[in-house]
Amino acid sequence: xxxxxxxxxxxxxxxxxKDIDASHIFIPEEFSEEQQMIxxxxxxxxxxxxxxxxxxxxxxxxxxxxxxLLDKAGELGLLGTAxxxxxxxxxxxxxxxxxxxxxxxxxxxxxxxxxxxxxIGTLPILYYGTEEQKxxxxxxxxxxxxxxxxCLTEPDSGSDANSGKTKAVLSEDxxxxxxxxxxxxxxxxGFADLFIVFAKIDNDKSLTAFIVEKSFGGITMNAEERKxxxxxxxxxxxxxNDCKVPIENMLYTREGGFKIAVNILNIGRIKLxxxxxxxxxxxxxxxxxxxxxxxxxxxxxxxxxxxxHKIAEMHARTFASExxxxxxxxxxxxxxxxxxxxxxxxxxxxxKAVEQFAIECAxxxxxxxxxxDYVVDEGVQIYGGxxxxxxxxxxxxxxxxxxxxxxxxxxxxxxxxSVGTIVKRAMKGELxxxxxxxxxxxxxxxxxxxxxxxxEGILVKEKKVVKxxxxxxxxxxxxxxxxxxxxxxxxxxxxxNLADMLIETYIAESTLLRVEKLIGVRGEAACSLQQDAAxxxxxxxxxxxxxxxxxxxxxxxxxxxxRVMLMxxxxxxxxxxxxxxxxxxxxxDAAIEKGGYIF
Amino acid sequence: MKILVCITNVPDTxxxxxxxxxxxxxxxAGITYITGPYDDYALSRAVELKEQLGGTITVLNVGLSxxxxxxxxxxxxxxxxxxxxxxxxxxxxFVAEQIAQVAKQENYxxxxxxxxxIDFNSGIxxxxxxxxxxxxxxxxxxxxxxxGTVAKMTREIEGGKEDIEAHLPLxxxxxxxxxxxxxxxxxxxxxxxxxxxxxxxxTGQVTTTTELYTLxxxxxxxxxxxxxxxxxxxxxxxxxxxxx
Ligand SMILES: Cc1cc2nc3c(=O)[nH]c(=O)nc-3n(C[C@H](O)[C@H](O)[C@H](O)COP(=O)(O)OP(=O)(O)OC[C@H]3O[C@@H](n4cnc5c(N)ncnc54)[C@H](O)[C@@H]3O)c2cc1C
Numbered sequence: 029x030x031x032x033x034x035x036x037x038x039x040x041x042x043x044x045x046k047d048i049d050a051s052h053i054f055i056p057e058e059f060s061e062e063q064q065m066i067x068x069x070x071x072x073x074x075x076x077x078x079x080x081x082x083x084x085x086x087x088x089x090x091x092x093x094x095x096x097l098l099d100k101a102g103e104l105g106l107l108g109t110a111x112x113x114x115x116x117x118x119x120x121x122x123x124x125x126x127x128x129x130x131x132x133x134x135x136x137x138x139x140x141x142x143x144x145x146x147x148i149g150t151l152p153i154l155y156y157g158t159e160e161q162k163x164x165x166x167x168x169x170x171x172x173x174x175x176x177x178x179c180l181t182e183p184d185s186g187s188d189a190n191s192g193k194t195k196a197v198l199s200e201d202x203x204x205x206x207x208x209x210x211x212x213x214x215x216x217x218g219f220a221d222l223f224i225v226f227a228k229i230d231n232d233k234s235l236t237a238f239i240v241e242k243s244f245g246g247i248t249m250n251a252e253e254r255k256x257x258x259x260x261x262x263x264x265x266x267x268x269n270d271c272k273v274p275i276e277n278m279l280y281t282r283e284g285g286f287k288i289a290v291n292i293l294n295i296g297r298i299k300l301x302x303x304x305x306x307x308x309x310x311x312x313x314x315x316x317x318x319x320x321x322x323x324x325x326x327x328x329x330x331x332x333x334x335x336x337h338k339i340a341e342m343h344a345r346t347f348a349s350e351x352x353x354x355x356x357x358x359x360x361x362x363x364x365x366x367x368x369x370x371x372x373x374x375x376x377x378x379x380k381a382v383e384q385f386a387i388e389c390a391x392x393x394x395x396x397x398x399x400x401d402y403v404v405d406e407g408v409q410i411y412g413g414x415x416x417x418x419x420x421x422x423x424x425x426x427x428x429x430x431x432x433x434x435x436x437x438x439x440x441x442x443x444x445x446s447v448g449t450i451v452k453r454a455m456k457g458e459l460x461x462x463x464x465x466x467x468x469x470x471x472x473x474x475x476x477x478x479x480x481x482x483x484e485g486i487l488v489k490e491k492k493v494v495k496x497x498x499x500x501x502x503x504x505x506x507x508x509x510x511x512x513x514x515x516x517x518x519x520x521x522x523x524x525n526l527a528d529m530l531i532e533t534y535i536a537e538s539t540l541l542r543v544e545k546l547i548g549v550r551g552e553a554a555c556s557l558q559q560d561a562a563x564x565x566x567x568x569x570x571x572x573x574x575x576x577x578x579x580x581x582x583x584x585x586x587x588x589x590x591r592v593m594l595m596x597x598x599x600x601x602x603x604x605x606x607x608x609x610x611x612x613x614x615x616x617d618a619a620i621e622k623g624g625y626i627f
Numbered sequence: 628m629k630i631l632v633c634i635t636n637v638p639d640t641x642x643x644x645x646x647x648x649x650x651x652x653x654x655x656a657g658i659t660y661i662t663g664p665y666d667d668y669a670l671s672r673a674v675e676l677k678e679q680l681g682g683t684i685t686v687l688n689v690g691l692s693x694x695x696x697x698x699x700x701x702x703x704x705x706x707x708x709x710x711x712x713x714x715x716x717x718x719x720x721f722v723a724e725q726i727a728q729v730a731k732q733e734n735y736x737x738x739x740x741x742x743x744x745i746d747f748n749s750g751i752x753x754x755x756x757x758x759x760x761x762x763x764x765x766x767x768x769x770x771x772x773x774x775g776t777v778a779k780m781t782r783e784i785e786g787g788k789e790d791i792e793a794h795l796p797l798x799x800x801x802x803x804x805x806x807x808x809x810x811x812x813x814x815x816x817x818x819x820x821x822x823x824x825x826x827x828x829x830t831g832q833v834t835t836t837t838e839l840y841t842l843x844x845x846x847x848x849x850x851x852x853x854x855x856x857x858x859x860x861x862x863x864x865x866x867x868x869x870x871x
Binding site: 061065069104118623 | 643699700808812814817
């Protein structure tokens with residue numbers, strides 16, 4: 029099939045220098061009936077088992093309720109969606125596992141427990157385990173009989189994950205590794221039967237991972253951490269005191285642990301992005317409902333423009349994040365299929381595919397978590413005083429959202445990573461960035477093209493705007509790299525600016541491509557609200573790109589270079605005026621009429 | 628135990644109802660369809676009985692192919708196979724006739740369905756099916772146990788409950804808490820892929836046509852009048868509501 033060929037030839041990070049055809053991206057409207065049924069199962073589970081017990085979960089004296097919920101989710105098969113059938117799971121593809129994460133994403137603490145268990149707890153074994161390890165542990169985890177946790181962070185080793193001090197020493201008889209050390213912030217720690225533990229063997233520089241069963245002994249814990257949010261999720265300090273781990277429980281290779289950590293986090297990041305989309309949709313629906321019911325000055329507050337603005341923004345940003353998330357998810361699935369065809373085994377293929385899209389995973393993590401933080405913030409605002417009350421749902425939503433910008437790599441780390449990886453790939457010649465950057469350099473010195481040739485077609489002008497946003501990134505990144513060379517990575521403020529530009533460009537492009545593809549299927553008339561959402565998002569994205577670009581340029585350029593680049597930036601962040609107020613009102617009115625999130 | 632569960636494919640309980648074609652058709656745009664909530668309980672009880680006693684569960688729906696997703700969900704929840712009578716379910720008698728046609732040939736021990744659908748809510752299909760088959764029908768059944776060939780049931784009656792026993796075969800209209808509501812598990816969803824849906828053409832004639840749908844008038848505001856102000860009540864009834 030010709031389509032597959034072009035699909036899989038898309039490489040991670042390549043969106044920056046390549047125009048991608050709408051037909052080559054996946055849109056959530058294409059989820060099959062079966063995938064939707066799976067998502068509905070998750071939503072039904074939250075509605076019947078989790079949402080009626082949110083307080084109980086958050087203020088539980090012990091972990092028994094959370095454990096019983098995970099058991100029930102296990103009985104439904106929700107803990108084994110990503111595990112292949114031969115190990116007791118259901119072997120769903122990557123995008124389906126993202127959809128599952130989204131569908132349980134509004135589950136507050138439960139959602140965190142489930143995703144730590146099925147994600148960082150289970151996946152290291154799935155992707156790096158030997159056949160014996162997989163057959164021994166995966167069926168237990170996929171069924172929920174055992175629960176898992178992931179022990180990477182230490183008191184003195186957080187973002188700098190490879191700096192951990194936990195030690196593993198071979199026993200005298202050569203049969204065991206003896207692990208000693210302290211881990212911190214361990215999700216599911218309080219009830220996990222299995223711990224993926226990262227430690228350094230002897231005086232190694234790099235980490236090695238181990239599969240540690242609770243029953244091995246030598247594991248103690250502090251009491252539950254007292255936290256701002258996700259209070260019902262178990263978070264513990266875990267101590268390993270002469271914990272005896274059989275040598276066959278080493279995972280992957282000696283000093284291969286950091287690689288595991290990095291790659292598992294890639295997956296965790298995009299899964300977090302889909303989970304927060306689920307939460308954003310739920311909070312938006314709740315806020316719309318409240319706005320309809322709450323009357324002030326003799327009318328529903330949803331009739332006020334200021335409230336409509338918020339409702340519309342909540343929609344546009346959530347819709348945008350969702351567009352990019354499943355686009356990236358499908359890219360990963362396609363790359364997996366491609367690698368499988370080249371003879372790679374399935375675990376390897378999945379890992380390589382995710383690694384290939386590490387940039388997009390980092391982008392999605394940052395964007396999704398910041399969208400949810402925006403959504404919950406405005407959610408509280410729409411609820412007014414009730415937003416501040418623990419009797420209404422916004423209080424919990426607001427507190428529970430905040431962690432998403434911290435774990436799975438802080439948003440700073442992920443911003444650094446997204447730009448850093450692009451630069452690294454460009455240096456290695458994997459991403460043909462330099463010629464593109466040079467072409468842009470030439471373009472800004474030439475007489476501007478006044479856009480005489482008006483092209484026809486769906487969203488053609490808007491896609492040109494995105495193309496220009498890419499040029500802005502290339503212009504600034506190219507100049508900054510030339511100026512700083514190896515010292516580029518020390519310019520974190522500039523990298524943060526570039527990351528913001530990169531994120532906005534990827535998300536805006538994905539949103540436009542989704543709407544374009546959808547129009548192709550349903551016709552323009554049926555997609556007017558999606559188009560409104562895309563336009564509202566695009567305008568904001570252009571503004572953010574212009575601001576971040578300006579900050580970036582001013583941070584390193586001077587004199588003529590400064591002036592030329594600022595002019596170039598202005599040209600690359602031009603967008604035709606549009607009455608966004610009306611677009612937002614249309615979005616909000618549709619949501620008000622429906623009484624909830626509309627897409 | 629051979630069980631037939633009849634299900635409706637109805638708009639989600641939160642759907643906004645509107646009409647098209649000069650108010651003769653439901654406007655289906657943007658509506659999500661679900662299994663009738665009462666039917667869902669009937670199916671859930673059937674699944675529990677099958678777990679307990681063994682046997683087979685067939686789901687039957689009178690409806691067009693847009694019912695298939697809901698039918699497949701029933702298969703995922705635990706039915707073994709499905710029959711769809713390929714016709715728009717226009718009225719209760721016509722639907723009951725279709726069900727009876729199938730049931731006559733299959734000798735089911737139990738025919739379960741919801742006490743009523745949630746679109747037309749006529750709540751008489753179980754009774755009609757019972758009459759057409761010449762077997763007892765009971766509704767609304769809130770509790771159902773099977774002992775040998777006897778069904779022990781509790782049903783809701785005006786102002787209370789009634790315990791009844793009857794011999795199989797039976798037609799029952801069900802409502803909660805007859806069973807624990809079931810969620811389709813992953814295994815069920817995957818196995819639904821291979822379970823058959825048999826499509827049959829209808830028998831008999833459609834005799835009902837719809838002339839007009841209208842929505843009920845929006846609920847008026849409620850006024851509270853304190854007991855000691857009976858005079859103002861009389862005044863309102865006389866001058867505002869103009870009913871006395
Ligand atoms: C509720 C909760 C659950 C968690 N669950 C787990 C778990 O299950 N398993 C696990 O292993 N870990 C877990 N963590 C740990 C989590 O991943 C870390 O907290 C996170 O990686 C940040 O590390 P840190 O807390 O040490 O912050 P630090 O690394 O000290 O960061 C502090 C600040 O400095 C910034 N910063 C750090 N380095 C840089 C840099 N190079 N450049 C720029 N800025 C930088 C950060 O972005 C942040 O703003 C959890 C944490 C929490 C709070």
